[in-house]
Amino acid sequence: MLKVSICRDLDKCRELWERLWPQECLFDLWAVRYCFAKYYAHLPEFYIAEKDSKIVGMLPLSWIEETQRYSFFPGELWQGKTWLEQNKIVSFIPAAAKALLEHVSRPIHLRYLLSGYLSGLSPVNGENECVLDETGYLFIPARYDYVFDRYMEEFSTRSRKKLIRELNPIEARGISYRFDHFPDMEKLFEMNLCSFKEYSYFYDRRFLRSFEALAVWLKARRMLRITTLLLGEEAVAVDMGAVWNSQYTVLAGGTNPEFPGVAKIINFQHLKQACIEKFALVDFLCGDFGWKNLFHLQPRPLYLIDTSAHRAAVGNRT
Secondary structure, rough: OOOOEEOOOOHHHHHHHHHHOOOOHHHHOOOHHHHHHHHHHEEEEEEEEEEEEEEEEEEEEEEOOOOOOOOOOOOOOOOEEEEOEEEEOOOOOOOHHHHHHHOOOOEEEEEEHHHHHHHOOOOOOOOOEEEEEEEEEEEEEHHHOOOHHHHOOOOOOHHHHHHHHHHHHHHOOOEEEEEEOOOHHHHHHHHOOOOOOOHHHOOOOOOOOOOHHHHHHHOOOOOEEEEEEEEOOOEEEEEEEEEEOEEEEEEEEEEEEOOOOOHHHHHHHHHHHHHHHOEEEEEEOOOOOOOOOOOOOOEEEEEEOOOHHHHHHHHOOO
């Protein structure tokens, strides 16, 4: 018999997270999550499963008033959905994950679940099991023996010619790169907002402040990567990323819409650098945006558990 309890004390939640949560990617670091928790201020609710007085599972949630549902801690929102990826339900025995989910009495919307953390999840409370949420995209330099030109052989002759026609006029104007120039972060935010307006990550001030805090934290630990593409003296593309445990995560970027093609050029730069530094992987996160499949990146499916629609339907029938 499993006993499930709830922890709402932030300091105790941190201790549980750092003790139990697998540290496999950048988003698994408590400090990264806390950058968002600080500005969204959603109270944590960590569900803990115990058997024989030993913790056998953990489900770290935050209740979000504006969506009226639980999501993974810290409940950061963009366009009404959470953003941080590679989430997990910690389960040291098969029964723990299901028991944790069944103990949550209000709607849940759990995004970006890794497939390796879904064991034991038959239908929850009569609802559907996990469904495909979105697809993440990875570049694995070792597949090409860390040789960028071998990666380029993935492209057909026709595709390479098309890329050359598209990118050569820009490169002919004289491109260069500037690295880790922290003031370029403001240019990133500016260009992203200019391009996407209310659909920008940074349109929500909470998200913007969280990202600013994240950049400062990463910089202090020499994990921050800022890549700036210059045409002459003008910054026409800026990307922010982070390196942790030989994994390079490209977090966000901005481009000048007057120069179509610069996004592809700066993305190729990330791949070249990954080969030079022999990173284990480059994570371009979810969302295709029309280029990730074109670049032959490796897809990684991420999953969703959503009980909100089911419970709303049940409520309408009662």
